Amino acid sequence: xxxxxxxxxxxxxxxxxxxxxxxxxxxxxxxxxxxxxxxxxxxxxxxxxxxxxxxxxxxxxxxxxxxxxxxxxxxxxxxxxxxxxxxxxxxxxxxxxxxxxxxxxxxxxxxxxxxxxxxxxxxxxxxxxxxxxxxxxxxxxxxxxxxxxxxxxxxxxxxxxxxxxxxxxxxxxxxxxxxxxxxxxxxxxxxxxxxxxxxxxxxxxxxxxxxxxxxxxxxxxxxxxxxxxxxxxxxxxxxxxxxxxxxxxxxxxxxxxxxxxxxxxxxxxxxxxxxxxxxxxxxxxxxxxxxxxxxxxxxxxxxxxxxxxxxxxxxxxxxxxxxxxxxxxxxxxxxxxxxxxxxxxxxxxxxxxxxxxxxxxxxxxxxxxxxxxxxxxxxxxxxxxxxxxxxxxxxxxxxxxxxxxxxxxxxxxxxxxxxxxxxxxxxxxxxxxxxxxxxxxxxxxxxxxxxxxxxxxxxxxxxxxxxxxx
Numbered sequence: 308x309x310x311x312x313x314x315x316x317x318x319x320x321x322x323x324x325x326x327x328x329x330x331x332x333x334x335x336x337x338x339x340x341x342x343x344x345x346x347x348x349x350x351x352x353x354x355x356x357x358x359x360x361x362x363x364x365x366x367x368x369x370x371x372x373x374x375x376x377x378x379x380x381x382x383x384x385x386x387x388x389x390x391x392x393x394x395x396x397x398x399x400x401x402x403x404x405x406x407x408x409x410x411x412x413x414x415x416x417x418x419x420x421x422x423x424x425x426x427x428x429x430x431x432x433x434x435x436x437x438x439x440x441x442x443x444x445x446x447x448x449x450x451x452x453x454x455x456x457x458x459x460x461x462x463x464x465x466x467x468x469x470x471x472x473x474x475x476x477x478x479x480x481x482x483x484x485x486x487x488x489x490x491x492x493x494x495x496x497x498x499x500x501x502x503x504x505x506x507x508x509x510x511x512x513x514x515x516x517x518x519x520x521x522x523x524x525x526x527x528x529x530x531x532x533x534x535x536x537x538x539x540x541x542x543x544x545x546x547x548x549x550x551x552x553x554x555x556x557x558x559x560x561x562x563x564x565x566x567x568x569x570x571x572x573x574x575x576x577x578x579x580x581x582x583x584x585x586x587x588x589x590x591x592x593x594x595x596x597x598x599x600x601x602x603x604x605x606x607x608x609x610x611x612x613x614x615x616x617x618x619x620x621x622x623x624x625x626x627x628x629x630x631x632x633x634x635x636x637x638x639x640x641x642x643x644x645x646x647x648x649x650x651x652x653x654x655x656x657x658x659x660x661x662x663x664x665x666x667x668x669x670x671x672x673x674x675x676x677x678x679x680x681x682x683x684x685x686x687x688x689x690x691x692x693x694x695x696x697x698x699x700x701x702x703x704x705x706x707x708x709x710x711x712x713x714x715x716x717x718x719x720x721x722x723x724x725x726x727x728x729x730x731x732x733x734x735x736x737x738x739x740x741x742x743x744x745x746x747x748x749x750x751x752x753x754x755x756x757x758x759x760x761x762x763x764x765x766x767x768x769x770x771x772x773x774x775x776x777x
Contacts, residue, residue: 313336313405317339319339322402324352328352340362346760347629363387375399375400375405378479380477382477402476403484404476415467416491420485420493422498422499425471425496428494430449430452434451435613435618441466447470451628452627473501474502483516496599497535497537499650500685501680516541528610534553552599554598554599580609584615586618588601593632596656604622638776640776641753642751642752644755645760646756649678651690651692654693655693658672658697668752672694676704679707699730700723700726701742703757736764740767747772
């Protein structure tokens with residue numbers, strides 16, 4: 308079957324938007340539909356002139372007459388477009404299936420997995436391979452700083468770097484997305500319990516990883532975080548090569564001598580390679596967790612034949628994807644950051660990196676529980692501890708949290724009680740804005756943490772502080 312016209316149902320999702328633009332750039336006739344599309348994908352789709360239908364409608368599906376309908380995994384039975392596709396017998400696929408059929412079968416695939424850091428490592432790996440002249444294909448779950456697209460096909464027969472999400476494929480395929488990605492190289496950055504709406508426990512997640520790894524050829528390779536016992540456990544008894552990396556003494560490739568230089572705003576550390584070389588690294592990415600991320604990307608690039616000199620230079624020039632500690636303003640007195648963190652470990656590590664590099668600043672985190680996992684009780688026990696490095700914590704309950712039954716949602720009041728006087732709850736954006744303006748002082752650092760955009764408040768505050776204190 309020759310596919311020319313594609314319609315994406317749920318096009319506002321990061322992966323869906325990325326693939327839609329990639330297909331459009333390759334000459335496919337592309338359209339999409341969604342209820343609400345958030346930044347940065349809203350601007351991304353507009354920039355690339357993807358035809359968007361607002362809302363889900365039966366008439367849209369019939370009007371488009373696509374060769375294939377890609378049904379996003381956010382959609383479920385009862386959605387009018389899903390029901391129309393099924394009732395009319397139209398050809399449909401999940402995003403991972405379409406990727407596999409149209410692109411991945413013709414390429415050597417590097418699948419970046421793990422609970423945290425997937426987007427950063429995918430973006431870095433693609434950037435390093437591109438800097439080394441390999442023209443890789445890639446699909447990044449965000450907006451990379453160094454490319455004007457989040458996904459591109461690359462050369463047939465060449466490398467393709469893809470973010471390997473463990474979340475389920477679609478309403479009709481409950482296997483993890485990465486099961487479809489035909490890996491030759493796998494990175495396992497870490498492994499924790501997440502996505503409690505589809506997994507019962509960590510053992511359930513490990514089953515998914517093991518199922519994916521069964522497809523790895525014997526001449527493939529796994530790069531795994533050697534500081535994470537759960538990540539290591541899924542790599543046992545594989546016929547392929549397994550190389551561990553991390554800070555610990557038992558890791559095959561070690562990160563050593565990590566420091567942060569406040570004057571240059573650079574992290575510095577060494578990568579001690581399997582061959583005994585010591586590679587000095589300088590990067591604008593903060594924190595030990597990013598040192599691991601960078602080491603993973605560096606190992607991927609070296610495996611793909613790039614020299615350590617090329618890799619080292621690439622890392623020094625690398626800028627992370629959008630919404631990973633994005634500095635939104637220029638004032639030295641008040642810094643406003645936008646960050647995607649929502650899992651307790653990500654919150655802890657991100658705030659730790661900022662606090663350690665700005666010891667004399669007061670760190671305020673404004674957190675919105677919004678994802679399917681973060682609005683529930685799954686991380687209740689660890690949520691208060693995740694704010695350990697923060698001087699002030701404001702929790703802003705999301706609309707999705709409010710809709711959840713009280714006995715099933717995160718007990719925000721209990722989190723605040725466990726933290727103590729450093730924490731509070733603010734329920735509306737105008738009050739939040741007023742409190743942040745009135746309660747901030749010179750030297751403060753504000754980090755907004757959410758999958759959403761707080762109604763544009765982070766950028767608004769960044770502009771306010773610049774206009775008043777630059």
